Amino acid sequence: MNQVKTISHPLRTIFLRFDESKTAPGFETEALGHYHEIHDRLYEIRQRINGRRKLIAPFVMQVEAVADLLEHAKLKFDHLEMMIPENPEKETVRTQLKTLMADIDAVLDGFVPALSDAATDFFDYDDYSYAHDQWMMDTAFPLFDRISAQYESCSVDLVSFDRDLNDFKTVLAFVKKQEGRYLDAMNGLIETYSDLNYEIDLFFSKVADFDDNLVQYGRT
Numbered sequence: 001m002n003q004v005k006t007i008s009h010p011l012r013t014i015f016l017r018f019d020e021s022k023t024a025p026g027f028e029t030e031a032l033g034h035y036h037e038i039h040d041r042l043y044e045i046r047q048r049i050n051g052r053r054k055l056i057a058p059f060v061m062q063v064e065a066v067a068d069l070l071e072h073a074k075l076k077f078d079h080l081e082m083m084i085p086e087n088p089e090k091e092t093v094r095t096q097l098k099t100l101m102a103d104i105d106a107v108l109d110g111f112v113p114a115l116s117d118a119a120t121d122f123f124d125y126d127d128y129s130y131a132h133d134q135w136m137m138d139t140a141f142p143l144f145d146r147i148s149a150q151y152e153s154c155s156v157d158l159v160s161f162d163r164d165l166n167d168f169k170t171v172l173a174f175v176k177k178q179e180g181r182y183l184d185a186m187n188g189l190i191e192t193y194s195d196l197n198y199e200i201d202l203f204f205s206k207v208a209d210f211d212d213n214l215v216q217y218g219r220t
Contacts, residue, residue: 002157007036011043012171017160024155031143032156038140039168041132046175048125049182055118056185062111063193066104070200073100077207098214101207104200115193122186129179 007014014035024032076097083090144165151158208215 004160009036009039009043011039011046012167014039015160015164017157018155019157020155022153022155025150025153027143027146027150028154028156031147034140034143035165038136041135042168042172042175045129045132046178048128049175049178052118052121052125053178053182053185055114056182056189059111059115059118059189060192062107063189063196066107066200067196069100069104069107070196070203073097073104074203076100077203077210081210094214097207101204101215108200115189118186119190122190125183 002017003020004015004017007016016032076093080090080093080097083093144161147154147156147161148158204215
């Protein structure tokens with residue numbers, strides 16, 4: 001007698017049909033245990049990706065805010081360089097430049113530690129993802145293939161197992177797309193921030209060479 005078993009899982013609902021007149025061989029029990037585990041692992045990956053992707057947009061906005069401040073500061077510095085000593089507005093422009101440079105440091109101090117943590121987690125993700133992929137290819141899928149090869153001795157119905165496995169692979173492909181978006185977005189964020197940070201260092205050094213009193217509230 002065949003019975004359909006429904007297994008609720010946060011990743012997706014599993015539907016498998018079993019022949020209750022058959023006793024599951026050991027390899028089938030092991031394979032189905034890994035089938036549940038592969039759902040657990042992929043759900044964990046999806047949750048990790050989704051959580052990390054939510055952090056990226058605020059970081060991008062903060063990097064853009066610093067870039068805007070830097071461009072404003074450059075304009076003020078260009079103006080200051082051209083001003084004659086007797087210009088009555090010179091001290092005002094100096095103060096405005098100091099304030100912009102202090103603002104740059106303040107905004108950076110507000111998000112760079114968190115960005116550094118996110119970058120470390122991102123670099124660790126490669127090993128984490130690779131280990132999962134290897135486990136799938138070397139451990140889980142070979143066990144699933146054994147069910148297909150020895151289906152006559154299994155209690156799980158091969159047609160239902162193949163259909164459910166294909167459904168899982170559809171979800172896997174979707175998560176892999178999400179993973180790709182996460183990797184691309186973080187790579188872009190890290191590259192943009194690194195370029196901006198280099199540009200800030202050059203600008204602060206240039207200002208210090210002009211008048212090191214201007215960087216008393218900024219970098220030295």
